[in-house]
Amino acid sequence: MSDTTKNSIRSIDREPLLVAETSEGPQELGFRRDTESDQLGREMGAVLRLDGRTLDPSAIDFESRDDELMIINMGPSHPSTHGVLRLMLELDGEFVLRTKPVIGYLHTGMEKQGEELSYVQxxxxxxxxxxxxxxxxxxxxxxxxxxxxxxxxxxxxxxxxxxxxxxxxxxxxxxxxxxxxxxxxxxxxxxxxxxxxxxxxxxxxxxxxxxxxxxxxxxxxxxxxxxxxxxxxxxxxxxxxxxxxxxxxxxxxxxxxxxxxxxxxxxxxxxxxxxxxxxxxxxxxxxxxxxxxxxxxxxxxxxxxxxxxxxxxxxxxxxxxxxxxxxxxxxxxxxxxxxxxxxxxxxxxxPKVTPPPRARIDESMEALIHHFKLFTEGFHVxxxxxxxxxxxxxxxxxxxxxxxxxxRPYRIHVRAPSFVNLQAIPLLMRGGLVSDTITVISTVDPVMGEVDR
Amino acid sequence: MITLPANAPAGVITSEGLNVDLACFPTRAQYRDLVAAFRADGFEMCVDLCAVDYLSHADRPLPTGVVGERFEVVVNLLSLSRRVRVRIRVQVPESDCFVDTLFHEYPGTEAMEREAFDLFGVQFTDHPDLTRILMPEDWEGHPLRKDYGIGRVPVQFKEAPGPR
Structure with a gap:
């Protein structure tokens, strides 16, 4: 390959391939140099900001340089994340400093769908x-x-x-x-x-x-x-x-x-x-x-x-x-x-809520109407x-x-325990070992179908 | 019977809901103070926070004095010591879709407020990390809004090849 072609390839202004593929977005864990100190404090201390529990900014090791820390991605397709949970871990050697769960990989809009289904369905x-x-x-x-x-x-x-x-x-x-x-x-x-x-x-x-x-x-x-x-x-x-x-x-x-x-x-x-x-x-x-x-x-x-x-x-x-x-x-x-x-x-x-027994439909007009109404329109609430x-x-x-x-329900919202419990993961993992992340995910027991709904 | 805590902001409208739970209808200015008062009154946990889009139900029955707006943020508080629940419903207009965050009272609302923002576009001022949580971060629109057409919007996936 001649020098000129080399130069022309290099001179093409294109995005670095790796960045485009990993698609870094606002949900992700950023490098320390790009993270504001209060955000860093929040991520380090999970989300705890109670009275007397505010994380002391001096407790955060700002001196850690990015090149000593490593941000690794765990999941969403990992055998021990119990589904499609994705965790971004900031590691200092074997220790976990920050964790960010990223969810939504199983989001299928079930709450929206619930608005289109009758109460029977x-x-x-x-x-x-x-x-x-x-x-x-x-x-x-x-x-x-x-x-x-x-x-x-x-x-x-x-x-x-x-x-x-x-x-x-x-x-x-x-x-x-x-x-x-x-x-x-x-x-x-x-x-x-x-x-x-x-x-x-x-x-x-x-x-x-x-x-x-x-x-x-x-x-x-x-x-x-x-x-x-x-x-x-x-x-x-x-x-x-x-x-x-x-x-x-x-x-x-x-x-x-x-x-x-x-x-x-x-x-x-x-x-x-x-x-x-x-x-x-x-x-x-x-x-x-x-x-x-x-x-x-x-x-x-x-x-x-x-x-x-x-x-x-x-x-x-x-x-x-x-x-x-x-x-x-x-x-x-x-x-x-x-x-x-x-x-x-x-x-x-x-009879407005419960469909009639099968045998009744053959002999009673009313039962037939109720059956028909229940399974086409559904009952009104x-x-x-x-x-x-x-x-x-x-x-x-x-x-x-x-x-x-x-x-049909105008709005149906499910308060999913796993969704809320997932917020404990950054707190539980902080300062722990990488090998313990597996046990933490496991004992929090999230079911991703419920988290993402 | 639950009553408002003593240090609740004055003039909060309450109603006995359909079922036992007390429902409070604070204005947006009263909202955070009311929640803080409940928290001081022994409601240790915020179990649930969600938004509702009342697009086609502007005339829904509300207690007198409450002006129904398009969005409603519904908060369920739980007192473990007294074994009671209380529901707080705050009206959020579409034109000024902002409401205070409860993160500083109940840090556990962080994910729930992100979900309400993601699916309804209700903004929570002072929330530390108001980003999308369930939808992809470059998604357009807020899918649980009632005017968000289903089946009419082409599925958006990042970096998906275009139509062939």
Whole structure:
């Protein structure tokens, strides 16, 4: 190649290729030299700016030169980010100085879509948000719609909802146990967790016809009654998983390497957790006994005997122990549901909300009209706005619905626990090791379907 | 029954909502002071913050004295010690789409306010990092607004090849 061609290629004024490909934008973590000091302080100290907790600017090491620090990108497609979470980490050697979660890779506009779906169809939409605990999503949504409608749900439906929601909590925590085990290199836990979850999913399939996105809890009740002999199925699930949790104890809880990677890693205090709006196991690990099932009971949780599991140090191990013991508490609740399950209807008999039984459509004109109206237009909901909250496996799952009197919600907003809990990640990772980032993501337990909605 | 805290700004309109929760309708000037008063009154947590676009419902029922604007920012506060919730609804006009941030009272609202900005275009003054959170950063428009056409806007992806 001659000198002239070389020069002409070099003289072409074009953007550096790498920059264009990584598309640096305002959401990203910038170099220190480009970052203002208060922004740096905010990112270093996560988002905490409470009274007396303001980060001292002198505590920030401004002297660190950019060429000693490294900004690396983790995700969005990384096996241990539990979906499509992307983290930008500023590293000083093995230590994490700043973290910035970047989300939105799974954003599909489900809240916008919810405005186009009728209240009957809405359940199929919300069930896909937190795909590990679909029943809880549907429950929160259905309770909001029922509050607006002002209808009472039959006693049996309440108890079926409670049974299914607790089974769902078990299966959700089992997936967490499995993925957490895999993140820490215990692939046997991965297989065991998913194996046990299969028991629950098989029961879901028998009851609702589907394994994952059930659309089982609907405004007015549930979609189908429990199958014949459900008590035996559920008892087998309870007995098996209850016994297996003690095997997990042997496998993990007392295991030296596991404990060293969990104990004392990424602690968080109660004040920080409250300020950040954290709920669920993250909040309880700091010692705050806040569980909506106990403190603001919905369904029939006030008639049931169970314990709220609370941690002490707010570290990874507490969050692990809380989830493991919540599986046992949920089993306790499920056993009581078996004993106390009342007889009766599994959905309200209000013909404006509940479709008529198939047999009635053949003989009754009115039933046919109701059926047709329900599945074409849907039922109308009185105007108003309502917020209903339940305790999902990840924390407070709220549903805010604005109704304008039509057959579709005017606005549906889901308060996703994972979305809010994600804000703890910069705080939890600050000053930790790179290898601990994996355990932090895992114990925060974000479900990206719910984060991005 | 929940009442307004003693040090709340004067003249905040309240109403018993459809269900138990107390709903407050502060003006934008009262908004942050009211939230601070609730925080001092034992509401430890801001559980939820979202925006609603009432484009076609300017005449919606509101308590007397409240002028309905296009946007509404809805905040749900929770008191763990008293086990009550309170809802704060502040009206934000389209022409002057600004409202104070709650970041300094509740740092946990950071992501929620970013979401409200991203999807509705409501600006939160003093917010430390008001950037898009769910949509790509070079997206145009705010998709949850009611006048944002669905299906009519070509999908925008950064660096996607143009139509062939």
């Amino acid at each position: 809405g359940g199929t939409n919300v069930t896909r948000m937190d795909y590990l605990s679909p029943i809880n999503n549907e429950l929160s949504y259905s309770m909001a719609v029922e509050k607006l409608l002002g209808i009472e749900v039959p006693e049996r439906a309440v108890w079926i909802r409670m049974l299914m929601s607790e089974l769902n909590r078990i299966s959700s925590h089992l997936v967490w146990m499995a993925t957490n085990g895999m993140d820490l290199g215990s692939t046997s836990m991965m297989i065991y967790g998913l194996r046990e979850r299969e028991l629950v999913l098989a029961f879901f399939e028998k009851t609702a016809g589907l394994r994952l996105n059930l659309n089982y809890v609907r405004p007015g009740g549930v979609a189908a009654d429990l199958p014949d002999g459900w008590q035996d199925d559920v008892l087998v699930i309870c007995d098996t998983i209850d016994a297996r949790t003690y095997e997990y104890d042997q496998l993990l809880t007392g295991q030296v390497i596991f404990r060293q990677r969990m104990e004392g890693v990424a602690p968080i205090t109660a004040e920080e957790a409250l300020a950040l709006g954290l709920t669920g196991p993250l909040l309880r690990s700091t010692g705050v006994p806040w569980d909506l099932r106990k403190e603001m009971p919905y369904l029939a949780y006030d008639q049931i005997d169970f314990d709220v599991i609370v941690g002490t140090y707010g570290d990874n191990f507490d969050r692990y122990a809380i989830r493991l013991n919540e599986i046992r508490e949920s089993i306790k609740i499920v056993r009581q549901c078996i004993d106390m399950m009342p007889k009766g209807d599994y959905r309200t008999q209000d 009185p105007a108003g706005e309502v917020y209903s909250a339940i305790e999902s496996p990840r924390g407070e799952l709220g549903c805010y619905i604005v109704a304008d009197g039509g057959p």
